[in-house]
Amino acid sequence: MSGGDGFFARLFRTWLPRTPRESSEAVVRNIWLHAFPARITKRSLSWLASGWLGTVSLHLFIILSLTGVVLMFLYVPSVERAYASVKDIEFVVSFGSWIRGTHRIAAHLMVVVVVLHLVRVFLTGAYKKEGAPGAHRPLNWLVGLVLLVLTFALSFTGYLLPWDQLAYWAVTVGTQIAAAAPLVGEELRQLLLGGTVVGQPTLLRFYVLHCFALPLLTVFLVAWHMWRIRKDGGLAVADRVADDAREQAAITPPPPGKTYTLMGATQGGTVQAASSTGQLENATTPGVPAIPRRSTAVFLAVLALCSVLGLLLQAPLEEPANPAVTPNPAKAPWYFLWLQELVSILTFRIGDFVVDGSFLGGILVPGLLIGLLAAWPYLDKSPAAAAGIWFHPSRKVQNRVFLLLLFACVVLTIIGTYFRGPYWAWTWPWADAHPHTTLT
Amino acid sequence: MLVVVSVAAFWRDAAPAWQDAQEQVRAIVAERLGPERAADVPAGLRQIWIEDLDRVDRCITCHATIDWGPELADAPHPARSHPAIPWLDAKHPISEFGCTLCHGGQGTATTMAAAHGDVAFWEEPLLGSQRAKGYGLEARELMEMACNRCHVHEAEVEGMPLLNDAKAFVKKKNCVRCHTIFGQGTTKAPDLSRLGEKHPTAYTFPKGWKNPRTALHWHIAHFREPFVLVPDTLMPTFLLDGKQAEGLSLLVLSWRKQDLPARYVPQPTR
Numbered sequence: 001m002s003g004g005d006g007f008f009a010r011l012f013r014t015w016l017p018r019t020p021r022e023s024s025e026a027v028v029r030n031i032w033l034h035a036f037p038a039r040i041t042k043r044s045l046s047w048l049a050s051g052w053l054g055t056v057s058l059h060l061f062i063i064l065s066l067t068g069v070v071l072m073f074l075y076v077p078s079v080e081r082a083y084a085s086v087k088d089i090e091f092v093v094s095f096g097s098w099i100r101g102t103h104r105i106a107a108h109l110m111v112v113v114v115v116l117h118l119v120r121v122f123l124t125g126a127y128k129k130e131g132a133p134g135a136h137r138p139l140n141w142l143v144g145l146v147l148l149v150l151t152f153a154l155s156f157t158g159y160l161l162p163w164d165q166l167a168y169w170a171v172t173v174g175t176q177i178a179a180a181a182p183l184v185g186e187e188l189r190q191l192l193l194g195g196t197v198v199g200q201p202t203l204l205r206f207y208v209l210h211c212f213a214l215p216l217l218t219v220f221l222v223a224w225h226m227w228r229i230r231k232d233g234g235l236a237v238a239d240r241v242a243d244d245a246r247e248q249a250a251i252t253p254p255p256p257g258k259t260y261t262l263m264g265a266t267q268g269g270t271v272q273a274a275s276s277t278g279q280l281e282n283a284t285t286p287g288v289p290a291i292p293r294r295s296t297a298v299f300l301a302v303l304a305l306c307s308v309l310g311l312l313l314q315a316p317l318e319e320p321a322n323p324a325v326t327p328n329p330a331k332a333p334w335y336f337l338w339l340q341e342l343v344s345i346l347t348f349r350i351g352d353f354v355v356d357g358s359f360l361g362g363i364l365v366p367g368l369l370i371g372l373l374a375a376w377p378y379l380d381k382s383p384a385a386a387a388g389i390w391f392h393p394s395r396k397v398q399n400r401v402f403l404l405l406l407f408a409c410v411v412l413t414i415i416g417t418y419f420r421g422p423y424w425a426w427t428w429p430w431a432d433a434h435p436h437t438t439l440t
Numbered sequence: 441m442l443v444v445v446s447v448a449a450f451w452r453d454a455a456p457a458w459q460d461a462q463e464q465v466r467a468i469v470a471e472r473l474g475p476e477r478a479a480d481v482p483a484g485l486r487q488i489w490i491e492d493l494d495r496v497d498r499c500i501t502c503h504a505t506i507d508w509g510p511e512l513a514d515a516p517h518p519a520r521s522h523p524a525i526p527w528l529d530a531k532h533p534i535s536e537f538g539c540t541l542c543h544g545g546q547g548t549a550t551t552m553a554a555a556h557g558d559v560a561f562w563e564e565p566l567l568g569s570q571r572a573k574g575y576g577l578e579a580r581e582l583m584e585m586a587c588n589r590c591h592v593h594e595a596e597v598e599g600m601p602l603l604n605d606a607k608a609f610v611k612k613k614n615c616v617r618c619h620t621i622f623g624q625g626t627t628k629a630p631d632l633s634r635l636g637e638k639h640p641t642a643y644t645f646p647k648g649w650k651n652p653r654t655a656l657h658w659h660i661a662h663f664r665e666p667f668v669l670v671p672d673t674l675m676p677t678f679l680l681d682g683k684q685a686e687g688l689s690l691l692v693l694s695w696r697k698q699d700l701p702a703r704y705v706p707q708p709t710r
Binding site: 304 | 642
């Protein structure tokens, strides 16, 4: 039982588990491990079942928090000092450029990975309502959707902080889209900006949102999200393992000798236990150390990737924000460019009637998409057995429609990023629309 | 992999580019003044911070011997010291003016390309001899634009021959008959008082423009043949020689709103 009286053991009042039973107990005894289940199905652990994308998202969030706290020690959220403090981080702070680069790349990756996580959950039907007591996966899908929106919000608020031209105009364009919302649009925009234009109040609001309010909310929701996974009986793929085990139990006769007498309660012979527990036992493994071990490996891989990219790819810092000089075109952050592209496509003129693309493309379409995603677990009528299976035949049509919509978003994003030049006209990525112009 | 990245990051941070420059300076000093003097070359990241002007200039990190006087006056860069200029030095100590106020460039930067401003997103590159050569000027002449950001209201300033001539020309041709310059004049033509603030990206260059795309090239061409750049212009074509057009262009580009702390406002010469 005891793991020895070494310094480590005395410091952490812990011990090294030696048997499966002790492994299970470890989960209860240790505050860090108690988040993990005592046992986990081997299929849930597999890389293919989930891609570990949710874990990767969380790890990116941790990397962002750590690098972000370092940057908070160095960054000044004022319009006079913000840009200069970022220049200082780039030029004179030890490892400043690396930390900022890692923070930026982790933020971009988090947007990508969270979206991929959503794609995985959809394609495996893992949001499906199940019959197990206490399980309600649709709720966790909704929490996940809120986390997706939070990820966008975190990234978008961070975008403004360097206070360069890129930041200033991306936020100007982004908040302009919010203004197209019916009835409350302009109020919403002014609430975000703290005024009518991007200025000091905006910077302070975005700073507090970025460094305090949104991360706090995210931590809370992530905790809830993960707790819900446990309450829902683990990953959806685990349900299939239980099914398999039940089927196996029905086919395979129970091991001989494992019989129970009912002590005269019934007449006749004995009842044989036809429990699936035995099979389930084979399909599972102690959660500790399997999960922390894999999770650590994933974390190190994610950290290494972010570090390399952060070192190699210089985080951009353009000219200081200048309200008087509008870059042409002014582009929103890349993950909103499919919206900006939609806005531009849907703005057209029929005679004297101008169709307002900013409402259609900026509010209606994304609103409908989010609403549809939120309602989908309740609309999806495929059988329960489809949950946890990639591309289950019963979900063929909805998977195709989902992938088609996703593909459209990706294509629009790529067009908006690489193929749009001055006045949002079509351009080729290799055409230099903006030759460098200097004073002398 | 993580170890490799960490080592790479430490290595990059431990050996920044400016250390090579300091080595160069030390080598030049050792060669010219002896190895014992080379030990006196200041090491480490150094900067001049002028709070009143909200400026940080880290140029002296590489140009570490800028204040070593005549000993290194003809040494190669980056070891060369600042030339002694009697009428300039007394009133413009480096400790209070820094470097970029007069020389341009990016004071906060610590790599050569970024510091000299030869990078994207930096519009006011170093007013150096290389750049001046592109206009057929001396660096000193190009820098008169920077001088005049403060000395804007003086008709004659020592060391600014090009701009003194340009100012005399503006007066003689009575430019304020059409333009407004610092509150004087009329509105027949654009107010020029803050022309130097016009962002370089706001200039439109005609098709087939051969020169580098700079605000200065635009103004030189415009002063010589206004109608070529602005077809419907009312501006007359003066028969200017190259030097005159360059002087006038530097003059208009120096016109900015300058919010100088009182002690930086030039005193009248008696």
